[in-house]
Amino acid sequence: MISNTSQAFVWIWLPGxxxxxxxxxxxxxxxxxxxxxxxxxxxxxxxxPMSPIELPLEDETFEPEGINEIHSCLRDAAPDAWGRRVIxxxxxxxxxxELDYMLLSGSNRIxxxxxxxxxxxxxxxxxxxxxxxxxLKAAQLIAAGKPLPPELDYTLLHGTSVGGARPKxxxxxxxxxxxxxxxxxxxxxxxxxxxxxxxxxxxxxxxDVADVQLEQSLGKDILLISRFDRIARNDFxxxxxxxxxxxxxxxxxxxxxxxxxxxLAELIRYQFSSPLNSLHELFKRIVFNILIGNTDDxxxxxxxxxxxxxxxxxxxxxxxxxxxxxxxxxxxxxLEGKQGNHSTLVxxxxxxxxxxxxxxxxxxxxxxxxxxxxxxxxxxCQDADRSKTEREHLWKNAVLxxxxxxxxxxxxxx
Numbered sequence: 001m002i003s004n005t006s007q008a009f010v011w012i013w014l015p016g017x018x019x020x021x022x023x024x025x026x027x028x029x030x031x032x033x034x035x036x037x038x039x040x041x042x043x044x045x046x047x048x049p050m051s052p053i054e055l056p057l058e059d060e061t062f063e064p065e066g067i068n069e070i071h072s073c074l075r076d077a078a079p080d081a082w083g084r085r086v087i088x089x090x091x092x093x094x095x096x097x098e099l100d101y102m103l104l105s106g107s108n109r110i111x112x113x114x115x116x117x118x119x120x121x122x123x124x125x126x127x128x129x130x131x132x133x134x135x136l137k138a139a140q141l142i143a144a145g146k147p148l149p150p151e152l153d154y155t156l157l158h159g160t161s162v163g164g165a166r167p168k169x170x171x172x173x174x175x176x177x178x179x180x181x182x183x184x185x186x187x188x189x190x191x192x193x194x195x196x197x198x199x200x201x202x203x204x205x206x207x208d209v210a211d212v213q214l215e216q217s218l219g220k221d222i223l224l225i226s227r228f229d230r231i232a233r234n235d236f237x238x239x240x241x242x243x244x245x246x247x248x249x250x251x252x253x254x255x256x257x258x259x260x261x262x263x264l265a266e267l268i269r270y271q272f273s274s275p276l277n278s279l280h281e282l283f284k285r286i287v288f289n290i291l292i293g294n295t296d297d298x299x300x301x302x303x304x305x306x307x308x309x310x311x312x313x314x315x316x317x318x319x320x321x322x323x324x325x326x327x328x329x330x331x332x333x334x335l336e337g338k339q340g341n342h343s344t345l346v347x348x349x350x351x352x353x354x355x356x357x358x359x360x361x362x363x364x365x366x367x368x369x370x371x372x373x374x375x376x377x378x379x380x381c382q383d384a385d386r387s388k389t390e391r392e393h394l395w396k397n398a399v400l401x402x403x404x405x406x407x408x409x410x411x412x413x414x
Contacts, residue, residue: 004028005099009119010035010074013112013239014046015307022119023050026074026099033070033098035062038119048308050074050113051243052271053250065250070098072247077113079105080300082167089142108170108177111229112239133217139167139182140220170227177230177237180215181223188323189393192221193384195320198292199225200380202319205372207284209316214384228315229305242314245302245333259299260334261286265354273310276356283348283355283362285316288369289331290343293321293398298332321398328403346407373400 007027011020021044024037035055041047042059049057051073054065064071070078079087079101087096087104094100102115107125116122167182183192193214202209211226231238248267249259261282268278289297301318304311329343337347345366352362377399381391396402 004095004097005103005117008099008103008115008117010050011114011116011122012050012241014048015241016238017046018236020114020122023047023113025119026070026115028097028099031069032064033074034064035071035074036060046308048241048306050241051247052306052311053243053248066252067254068250068252072250072252073243074113075253076242076244076247077109077111077115078102079109086142106170110242112241135169135171135180136182136217136220136222139169140184143167143184143186171224175232177227178224179227181225183221190221190386190390191320192223193386193390194394195318196223196384197377197380197386198294198319198321199317200383201292201373201376202288202316204376204380205284205288205369207288207316208281208313209319225317241306241308242303243306243311245299245304248304248311249299251299256299256332257334260336262334262336262351262354264299264302264333267311268313271311272304273312278313279355280357281313283352283357284365284369286331286335286351286355287345287348287366289319290345290348290404291369291373291400292319293324293329293394293401294319295322295324295329295343296320296332302333321394323394323398324401327401329401343401344404344406344408370400 005028007025009025010023012023013020021041022038023041024035026033026035028034037055037057037059039059042057047057049055051071054071054073055062062071068075075098078098083105084096084101087101091100091104096104099115103117105125107114114122167184169180169182171178171180181192181195183190196212196214199209199212203211210228213224215222215224229240229242231240245259245264246253246256249263251259265279265282268282269275272278285297289295296318303314303317305314330341331343334341335347335351338350339347341347348366349359349362352359357365377395378391
Protein backbone atom coordinates (compact mmCIF):
# COMPACT_ATOMS: atom_id res chain seq x y z
CA MET A 1 0.00 0.00 0.00
CA ILE A 2 1.36 3.42 -1.02
CA SER A 3 1.75 6.00 1.76
CA ASN A 4 -0.63 8.95 1.84
CA THR A 5 0.50 12.51 1.11
CA SER A 6 0.80 14.78 4.17
CA GLN A 7 1.36 18.16 2.48
CA ALA A 8 0.75 19.90 -0.85
CA PHE A 9 1.23 23.38 -2.29
CA VAL A 10 -1.64 25.42 -3.66
CA TRP A 11 -0.97 27.29 -6.90
CA ILE A 12 -3.30 30.00 -8.16
CA TRP A 13 -3.85 31.87 -11.43
CA LEU A 14 -4.37 35.49 -10.43
CA PRO A 15 -6.93 37.48 -12.46
CA GLY A 16 -5.58 38.31 -15.93
CA UNK A 17 -2.33 36.34 -15.47
CA UNK A 18 -0.95 33.67 -17.78
CA UNK A 19 1.08 31.66 -15.27
CA UNK A 20 0.22 30.37 -11.80
CA UNK A 21 2.00 31.36 -8.61
CA UNK A 22 2.30 29.59 -5.27
CA UNK A 23 -0.30 30.80 -2.80
CA UNK A 24 0.40 28.59 0.18
CA UNK A 25 0.65 25.14 1.70
CA UNK A 26 -1.82 22.54 2.97
CA UNK A 27 -0.59 20.32 5.80
CA UNK A 28 -2.33 17.38 7.43
CA UNK A 29 -2.15 17.96 11.17
CA UNK A 30 -4.09 16.05 13.84
CA UNK A 31 -6.85 14.88 11.52
CA UNK A 32 -7.38 18.15 9.65
CA UNK A 33 -5.88 19.90 6.63
CA UNK A 34 -4.46 23.24 7.77
CA UNK A 35 -3.60 26.02 5.34
CA UNK A 36 -1.05 28.82 5.50
CA UNK A 37 -0.30 31.50 2.88
CA UNK A 38 3.29 31.76 1.71
CA UNK A 39 5.28 34.80 2.74
CA UNK A 40 6.09 35.67 -0.88
CA UNK A 41 2.41 35.48 -1.80
CA UNK A 42 1.39 37.74 1.08
CA UNK A 43 3.94 40.31 -0.09
CA UNK A 44 2.91 40.05 -3.77
CA UNK A 45 1.32 43.26 -5.09
CA UNK A 46 -1.71 41.66 -6.76
CA UNK A 47 -2.32 38.69 -4.46
CA UNK A 48 -5.91 37.94 -3.46
CA PRO A 49 -7.47 35.76 -0.75
CA MET A 50 -8.58 32.40 -2.09
CA SER A 51 -11.87 32.92 -0.29
CA PRO A 52 -13.16 36.05 1.45
CA ILE A 53 -15.30 33.75 3.60
CA GLU A 54 -12.80 31.13 4.79
CA LEU A 55 -9.25 32.25 3.98
CA PRO A 56 -8.67 36.00 4.35
CA LEU A 57 -5.26 37.21 3.25
CA GLU A 58 -3.55 37.00 6.65
CA ASP A 59 -0.31 35.64 8.04
CA GLU A 60 -1.64 32.80 10.17
CA THR A 61 -2.37 29.08 10.05
CA PHE A 62 -6.00 28.42 9.17
CA GLU A 63 -7.76 25.38 10.60
CA PRO A 64 -11.05 24.24 9.01
CA GLU A 65 -14.10 25.02 11.13
CA GLY A 66 -16.79 22.66 12.38
CA ILE A 67 -16.75 19.15 10.95
CA ASN A 68 -14.80 20.25 7.89
CA GLU A 69 -11.52 18.38 7.49
CA ILE A 70 -10.43 20.76 4.74
CA HIS A 71 -11.50 24.27 3.81
CA SER A 72 -14.48 24.09 1.46
CA CYS A 73 -12.91 26.54 -1.00
CA LEU A 74 -10.01 24.09 -1.45
CA ARG A 75 -12.37 21.13 -1.62
CA ASP A 76 -14.16 22.93 -4.48
CA ALA A 77 -11.09 22.38 -6.65
CA ALA A 78 -10.71 18.71 -5.72
CA PRO A 79 -12.28 15.88 -7.74
CA ASP A 80 -15.78 14.79 -6.80
CA ALA A 81 -17.42 11.35 -7.01
CA TRP A 82 -16.59 10.56 -10.65
CA GLY A 83 -13.01 11.83 -10.46
CA ARG A 84 -12.45 9.88 -7.26
CA ARG A 85 -13.81 6.77 -8.90
CA VAL A 86 -11.35 7.19 -11.77
CA ILE A 87 -8.44 7.69 -9.36
CA UNK A 88 -9.50 4.67 -7.35
CA UNK A 89 -9.58 2.68 -10.59
CA UNK A 90 -6.10 3.78 -11.59
CA UNK A 91 -4.48 3.54 -8.15
CA UNK A 92 -6.12 0.44 -6.72
CA UNK A 93 -3.26 -0.08 -4.24
CA UNK A 94 -3.82 3.31 -2.59
CA UNK A 95 -6.47 4.39 -0.09
CA UNK A 96 -6.37 8.09 -1.10
CA UNK A 97 -6.75 10.99 1.28
CA GLU A 98 -7.78 14.50 0.19
CA LEU A 99 -4.26 15.52 -0.81
CA ASP A 100 -3.79 12.34 -2.84
CA TYR A 101 -6.97 13.10 -4.76
CA MET A 102 -5.73 16.63 -5.43
CA LEU A 103 -2.28 15.56 -6.61
CA LEU A 104 -3.41 12.61 -8.70
CA SER A 105 -6.12 14.48 -10.59
CA GLY A 106 -5.68 16.64 -13.67
CA SER A 107 -4.41 20.21 -13.55
CA ASN A 108 -7.16 21.74 -15.68
CA ARG A 109 -9.61 21.72 -12.82
CA ILE A 110 -12.64 23.92 -12.21
CA UNK A 111 -11.70 27.45 -11.14
CA UNK A 112 -8.19 28.87 -10.85
CA UNK A 113 -6.41 26.60 -8.40
CA UNK A 114 -4.12 23.62 -8.77
CA UNK A 115 -2.15 21.46 -6.36
CA UNK A 116 1.50 20.46 -6.63
CA UNK A 117 4.10 18.62 -4.59
CA UNK A 118 6.60 21.42 -5.23
CA UNK A 119 6.53 25.09 -4.22
CA UNK A 120 8.97 26.07 -6.97
CA UNK A 121 8.42 23.77 -9.94
CA UNK A 122 4.95 23.75 -11.51
CA UNK A 123 4.22 20.63 -13.61
CA UNK A 124 1.10 20.32 -15.75
CA UNK A 125 -0.79 17.04 -15.52
CA UNK A 126 -2.84 16.08 -18.62
CA UNK A 127 -1.19 17.97 -21.48
CA UNK A 128 -2.47 16.00 -24.49
CA UNK A 129 -5.94 16.56 -25.94
CA UNK A 130 -7.90 13.31 -26.27
CA UNK A 131 -10.55 12.61 -28.89
CA UNK A 132 -14.18 12.57 -27.83
CA UNK A 133 -14.57 8.91 -28.77
CA UNK A 134 -11.58 7.96 -26.59
CA UNK A 135 -13.00 9.86 -23.63
CA LEU A 136 -16.32 8.07 -24.09
CA LYS A 137 -14.70 4.65 -24.39
CA ALA A 138 -12.70 5.23 -21.21
CA ALA A 139 -15.78 6.46 -19.31
CA GLN A 140 -17.85 3.45 -20.39
CA LEU A 141 -15.16 0.97 -19.38
CA ILE A 142 -14.58 2.60 -16.01
CA ALA A 143 -18.32 2.79 -15.30
CA ALA A 144 -18.61 -0.92 -16.12
CA GLY A 145 -15.58 -1.80 -13.97
CA LYS A 146 -13.71 -3.22 -16.94
CA PRO A 147 -9.96 -2.94 -17.58
CA LEU A 148 -8.74 -0.06 -19.70
CA PRO A 149 -6.50 -0.84 -22.68
CA PRO A 150 -3.06 0.85 -22.62
CA GLU A 151 -3.91 3.17 -25.54
CA LEU A 152 -6.64 4.81 -23.43
CA ASP A 153 -4.56 5.31 -20.30
CA TYR A 154 -3.82 8.92 -21.19
CA THR A 155 -7.53 9.83 -21.23
CA LEU A 156 -8.01 9.09 -17.54
CA LEU A 157 -6.79 12.40 -16.16
CA HIS A 158 -9.26 14.36 -18.28
CA GLY A 159 -12.14 13.37 -16.05
CA THR A 160 -10.54 13.41 -12.63
CA SER A 161 -10.59 17.12 -11.84
CA VAL A 162 -14.30 17.71 -12.51
CA GLY A 163 -17.01 17.64 -9.85
CA GLY A 164 -20.18 15.57 -9.90
CA ALA A 165 -21.16 11.92 -9.78
CA ARG A 166 -21.74 11.17 -13.48
CA PRO A 167 -19.04 10.32 -16.04
CA LYS A 168 -17.54 13.41 -17.61
CA UNK A 169 -14.30 14.76 -19.00
CA UNK A 170 -12.64 17.97 -20.15
CA UNK A 171 -11.91 18.85 -23.75
CA UNK A 172 -11.02 21.82 -25.94
CA UNK A 173 -12.09 22.75 -29.45
CA UNK A 174 -11.86 25.95 -31.51
CA UNK A 175 -10.60 28.10 -28.63
CA UNK A 176 -13.41 26.96 -26.35
CA UNK A 177 -13.09 24.60 -23.42
CA UNK A 178 -15.90 22.20 -22.57
CA UNK A 179 -17.07 19.79 -19.95
CA UNK A 180 -18.31 16.67 -21.75
CA UNK A 181 -21.02 14.61 -20.03
CA UNK A 182 -21.69 11.08 -21.24
CA UNK A 183 -24.79 8.94 -21.42
CA UNK A 184 -24.59 5.37 -20.16
CA UNK A 185 -26.48 2.20 -21.00
CA UNK A 186 -27.55 1.96 -17.36
CA UNK A 187 -29.41 5.31 -17.42
CA UNK A 188 -33.15 4.90 -16.82
CA UNK A 189 -33.82 7.81 -19.17
CA UNK A 190 -31.70 9.94 -21.47
CA UNK A 191 -30.23 12.26 -18.85
CA UNK A 192 -27.88 13.94 -21.33
CA UNK A 193 -30.72 15.04 -23.62
CA UNK A 194 -32.93 15.98 -20.68
CA UNK A 195 -30.24 18.34 -19.38
CA UNK A 196 -29.72 19.78 -22.86
CA UNK A 197 -33.43 20.58 -23.20
CA UNK A 198 -33.64 22.14 -19.73
CA UNK A 199 -30.56 24.30 -20.29
CA UNK A 200 -31.85 25.48 -23.68
CA UNK A 201 -35.24 26.37 -22.17
CA UNK A 202 -33.51 28.26 -19.37
CA UNK A 203 -31.57 30.27 -21.96
CA UNK A 204 -34.78 31.15 -23.84
CA UNK A 205 -36.33 32.20 -20.52
CA UNK A 206 -33.60 34.79 -20.05
CA UNK A 207 -31.70 32.95 -17.33
CA ASP A 208 -27.93 33.40 -17.36
CA VAL A 209 -26.94 29.84 -18.19
CA ALA A 210 -23.93 28.02 -19.61
CA ASP A 211 -24.03 27.32 -23.37
CA VAL A 212 -24.64 23.69 -24.32
CA GLN A 213 -24.59 21.55 -27.44
CA LEU A 214 -25.26 17.90 -28.25
CA GLU A 215 -22.79 15.60 -29.96
CA GLN A 216 -22.72 11.90 -30.71
CA SER A 217 -19.88 9.40 -30.69
CA LEU A 218 -20.00 5.63 -30.94
CA GLY A 219 -23.79 5.84 -30.97
CA LYS A 220 -23.91 7.61 -27.59
CA ASP A 221 -25.16 11.08 -26.77
CA ILE A 222 -22.68 13.56 -25.32
CA LEU A 223 -23.51 16.93 -23.79
CA LEU A 224 -20.86 19.62 -24.24
CA ILE A 225 -21.06 22.47 -21.74
CA SER A 226 -19.00 25.57 -22.44
CA ARG A 227 -16.76 26.38 -19.51
CA PHE A 228 -17.46 29.84 -18.13
CA ASP A 229 -14.43 29.66 -15.83
CA ARG A 230 -12.14 29.85 -18.88
CA ILE A 231 -11.95 32.92 -21.13
CA ALA A 232 -9.84 32.76 -24.30
CA ARG A 233 -7.34 35.60 -24.57
CA ASN A 234 -4.89 36.25 -27.40
CA ASP A 235 -2.39 33.61 -26.37
CA PHE A 236 -3.84 31.88 -23.30
CA UNK A 237 -6.97 30.93 -21.37
CA UNK A 238 -7.67 33.17 -18.41
CA UNK A 239 -8.84 31.17 -15.41
CA UNK A 240 -11.58 32.52 -13.18
CA UNK A 241 -11.60 31.61 -9.51
CA UNK A 242 -14.90 30.10 -8.38
CA UNK A 243 -16.49 29.28 -5.03
CA UNK A 244 -19.38 26.85 -4.69
CA UNK A 245 -22.50 27.65 -2.71
CA UNK A 246 -21.33 25.04 -0.21
CA UNK A 247 -18.04 26.84 0.42
CA UNK A 248 -19.73 30.25 0.50
CA UNK A 249 -21.87 28.91 3.32
CA UNK A 250 -18.84 27.20 4.95
CA UNK A 251 -20.56 23.83 4.99
CA UNK A 252 -19.24 20.28 4.86
CA UNK A 253 -20.68 17.81 2.34
CA UNK A 254 -22.55 16.10 5.17
CA UNK A 255 -24.09 19.45 6.16
CA UNK A 256 -25.56 20.16 2.74
CA UNK A 257 -29.06 19.78 4.17
CA UNK A 258 -28.46 22.99 6.14
CA UNK A 259 -27.84 25.00 2.97
CA UNK A 260 -30.72 27.26 1.99
CA UNK A 261 -31.58 29.80 -0.65
CA UNK A 262 -32.35 32.27 2.13
CA UNK A 263 -28.81 32.02 3.51
CA LEU A 264 -27.37 32.39 0.03
CA ALA A 265 -29.62 35.41 -0.58
CA GLU A 266 -28.39 37.01 2.64
CA LEU A 267 -24.79 36.51 1.52
CA ILE A 268 -25.64 38.08 -1.84
CA ARG A 269 -27.20 41.12 -0.18
CA TYR A 270 -24.06 41.92 1.82
CA GLN A 271 -21.09 40.52 -0.10
CA PHE A 272 -21.91 40.40 -3.82
CA SER A 273 -21.45 43.03 -6.49
CA SER A 274 -24.80 44.01 -8.07
CA PRO A 275 -26.78 42.33 -5.27
CA LEU A 276 -30.16 43.39 -6.66
CA ASN A 277 -29.54 41.83 -10.07
CA SER A 278 -28.15 38.69 -8.44
CA LEU A 279 -31.20 38.33 -6.19
CA HIS A 280 -33.53 38.77 -9.17
CA GLU A 281 -31.58 36.16 -11.11
CA LEU A 282 -31.59 33.69 -8.21
CA PHE A 283 -35.36 33.96 -7.79
CA LYS A 284 -35.86 33.21 -11.48
CA ARG A 285 -33.63 30.16 -11.17
CA ILE A 286 -35.62 28.92 -8.17
CA VAL A 287 -38.91 29.15 -10.05
CA PHE A 288 -37.45 27.55 -13.18
CA ASN A 289 -36.05 24.64 -11.15
CA ILE A 290 -39.50 24.02 -9.67
CA LEU A 291 -41.22 24.13 -13.07
CA ILE A 292 -38.65 22.04 -14.94
CA GLY A 293 -38.45 19.46 -12.14
CA ASN A 294 -34.81 20.02 -11.22
CA THR A 295 -34.84 18.91 -7.60
CA ASP A 296 -31.07 18.33 -7.59
CA ASP A 297 -30.30 22.02 -6.99
CA UNK A 298 -27.94 21.37 -4.09
CA UNK A 299 -25.37 23.89 -2.88
CA UNK A 300 -22.57 22.60 -5.14
CA UNK A 301 -24.81 23.34 -8.12
CA UNK A 302 -24.60 27.05 -7.33
CA UNK A 303 -21.41 29.07 -7.52
CA UNK A 304 -19.90 32.54 -7.57
CA UNK A 305 -16.92 34.08 -9.31
CA UNK A 306 -14.37 35.66 -6.97
CA UNK A 307 -11.93 38.19 -8.44
CA UNK A 308 -10.34 39.30 -5.18
CA UNK A 309 -12.65 42.29 -4.87
CA UNK A 310 -16.21 41.10 -5.38
CA UNK A 311 -18.37 38.01 -5.65
CA UNK A 312 -20.80 37.54 -8.54
CA UNK A 313 -23.07 34.69 -9.61
CA UNK A 314 -21.72 32.35 -12.26
CA UNK A 315 -24.03 31.25 -15.05
CA UNK A 316 -26.41 28.47 -14.02
CA UNK A 317 -25.38 24.87 -14.70
CA UNK A 318 -26.46 21.28 -13.95
CA UNK A 319 -30.14 22.03 -14.59
CA UNK A 320 -31.73 18.67 -15.32
CA UNK A 321 -35.30 17.35 -14.84
CA UNK A 322 -35.33 14.55 -12.28
CA UNK A 323 -37.77 11.74 -13.08
CA UNK A 324 -40.11 10.93 -10.19
CA UNK A 325 -42.38 8.09 -9.19
CA UNK A 326 -44.72 10.28 -7.12
CA UNK A 327 -46.07 13.81 -7.21
CA UNK A 328 -44.80 15.46 -4.02
CA UNK A 329 -41.32 16.91 -4.38
CA UNK A 330 -38.92 19.23 -2.58
CA UNK A 331 -35.81 21.11 -3.62
CA UNK A 332 -32.36 19.94 -2.59
CA UNK A 333 -31.54 23.38 -1.20
CA UNK A 334 -34.06 24.66 1.31
CA LEU A 335 -36.51 27.34 0.16
CA GLU A 336 -37.66 28.25 3.69
CA GLY A 337 -41.05 29.29 2.34
CA LYS A 338 -44.50 29.08 3.90
CA GLN A 339 -44.65 25.46 2.71
CA GLY A 340 -41.15 24.71 3.93
CA ASN A 341 -39.11 23.21 1.12
CA HIS A 342 -41.92 21.96 -1.10
CA SER A 343 -41.55 22.43 -4.85
CA THR A 344 -44.62 24.55 -5.46
CA LEU A 345 -45.24 27.92 -7.04
CA VAL A 346 -47.16 29.03 -3.96
CA UNK A 347 -44.08 28.33 -1.88
CA UNK A 348 -41.82 30.23 -4.30
CA UNK A 349 -44.21 33.19 -4.29
CA UNK A 350 -44.13 33.29 -0.48
CA UNK A 351 -40.40 34.12 -0.52
CA UNK A 352 -40.32 36.58 -3.43
CA UNK A 353 -39.76 39.60 -1.15
CA UNK A 354 -36.48 38.09 0.04
CA UNK A 355 -35.28 38.41 -3.57
CA UNK A 356 -36.52 41.99 -3.90
CA UNK A 357 -39.52 41.07 -6.02
CA UNK A 358 -43.01 42.39 -5.39
CA UNK A 359 -45.77 39.78 -5.59
CA UNK A 360 -47.09 41.17 -8.86
CA UNK A 361 -43.61 41.03 -10.43
CA UNK A 362 -43.07 37.50 -9.14
CA UNK A 363 -46.34 36.34 -10.68
CA UNK A 364 -45.32 37.85 -14.02
CA UNK A 365 -41.99 36.00 -13.84
CA UNK A 366 -43.75 32.72 -13.06
CA UNK A 367 -46.22 33.34 -15.91
CA UNK A 368 -43.37 33.98 -18.36
CA UNK A 369 -41.45 30.86 -17.34
CA UNK A 370 -44.53 28.65 -17.65
CA UNK A 371 -45.18 30.10 -21.12
CA UNK A 372 -41.59 29.52 -22.25
CA UNK A 373 -41.69 25.87 -21.22
CA UNK A 374 -45.13 25.31 -22.77
CA UNK A 375 -44.27 27.11 -26.02
CA UNK A 376 -40.77 25.75 -26.62
CA UNK A 377 -40.71 22.28 -25.02
CA UNK A 378 -41.68 20.35 -28.14
CA UNK A 379 -39.37 22.31 -30.48
CA UNK A 380 -36.31 21.92 -28.24
CA CYS A 381 -37.09 18.22 -27.73
CA GLN A 382 -37.29 17.79 -31.50
CA ASP A 383 -33.99 19.63 -31.94
CA ALA A 384 -32.50 17.13 -29.49
CA ASP A 385 -34.10 14.25 -31.43
CA ARG A 386 -36.05 13.12 -28.38
CA SER A 387 -38.63 10.45 -29.12
CA LYS A 388 -42.27 10.74 -28.10
CA THR A 389 -41.64 8.16 -25.37
CA GLU A 390 -38.72 10.17 -24.01
CA ARG A 391 -40.77 13.37 -24.03
CA GLU A 392 -43.74 11.77 -22.28
CA HIS A 393 -41.45 10.29 -19.64
CA LEU A 394 -40.77 13.79 -18.29
CA TRP A 395 -43.70 15.94 -19.46
CA LYS A 396 -46.16 16.54 -16.59
CA ASN A 397 -44.01 14.16 -14.55
CA ALA A 398 -40.88 16.19 -13.78
CA VAL A 399 -41.60 19.07 -16.18
CA LEU A 400 -44.67 21.11 -15.14
CA UNK A 401 -45.68 18.43 -12.67
CA UNK A 402 -49.23 19.10 -11.40
CA UNK A 403 -47.91 19.19 -7.84
CA UNK A 404 -46.04 22.43 -8.45
CA UNK A 405 -49.39 24.10 -9.29
CA UNK A 406 -51.19 22.96 -6.11
CA UNK A 407 -52.87 25.90 -4.43
CA UNK A 408 -51.96 28.14 -7.36
CA UNK A 409 -54.66 30.35 -8.80
CA UNK A 410 -54.33 30.50 -12.61
CA UNK A 411 -56.20 33.83 -12.68
CA UNK A 412 -53.40 35.28 -10.60
CA UNK A 413 -51.02 34.96 -13.52
CA UNK A 414 -53.18 35.27 -16.59
